[in-house]
Amino acid sequence: MYPYEFDNFFASGFELPWKSGDYHRTEFEFNRSCVLPQGAMTSSLPGPYSMKTLHIKNARPHEKIFVPVRNARTQSHVLPPTPVDPTQARYVAYCGDANAEEGSDKVILSLCGLRG
Template sequence: MASPAKADILLLSLAMQPFLDDSYSALINQISSKANIKRAKSASGALNFLSAQTPRAILATDEGLTKPSNGPVLEKVLSYVRNGGLLLIGLHFPNFTNMDVFDKFFGDLGLPWKHGDYHRTTFQFNGGCTLPDGMSRMKFPGSYSMKVLHVKGARAHEKIFVPVPQATTQSMVFPPEYVDQAQAAIVGAKIGEGYLVYDGNVNPEEGQNRVVLTLCGL
């Protein structure tokens, strides 16, 4: 009996940094072991692929979708999401997106998400969040430490990973301070029939790999 065909995962890297693949080699290798990785590094490449294929998920690895010159790609991606697709925005996005652009980008999508604090602390999965239908909550990692650009303003059901109770900042330089429990590291929202996720983790970490794989249905 033939093995089931692997799903396609599109890595959308419209503003790709040359060190992306080295930094996230473990994540990319784990995705490629479970799915067919497709790459789009230009607007034309992304439009051509999405006109012909429907990937299981799109992983936007940088701030490219925020650039006005990539407006047609954003519209194509949003059409994919509204029709049941999953868009995960992360990796280099938190580090390379201007904060005013960050707020406008999500605001234009009708989401109340604003950029929040930037620090490391320990987070846990929020069992009260809303996820895409059929996604296994059991596959998400337990509590783990992340350095993130938080989101503030997310609604309770949009918060996927939140600070653990009594969480404090973790720094080699500054003394610990209690964190804002209202902010979140990873958030997600329904858009049409699909789902959009922002992952604020700025460092490659095993916990993040598990989150990305789970969200991609792998």
């Protein structure tokens, strides 16, 4: 999905201000102040883990399920680490994981009320 398609999908289909954000790998952690679906099992959510993802800009704080860890930096085998924008979210009920990380599977199962 191209960035403009992402932006249009959430704006027109769901009236959300979400925009396509950065695309890179970094370390993420569960945002304890988010609002989860009823029945979600936070006990089976993974601890901080690294994933490559399309970040989401303009998500409200309670919508951000996974966020960059404090002082997160990009992770790359070819580029130097740079600071990560801490306002961008990893999960909001959209899964931007590009590489099907094991931790992401656990997040999705947890949001469905299942143990991973």
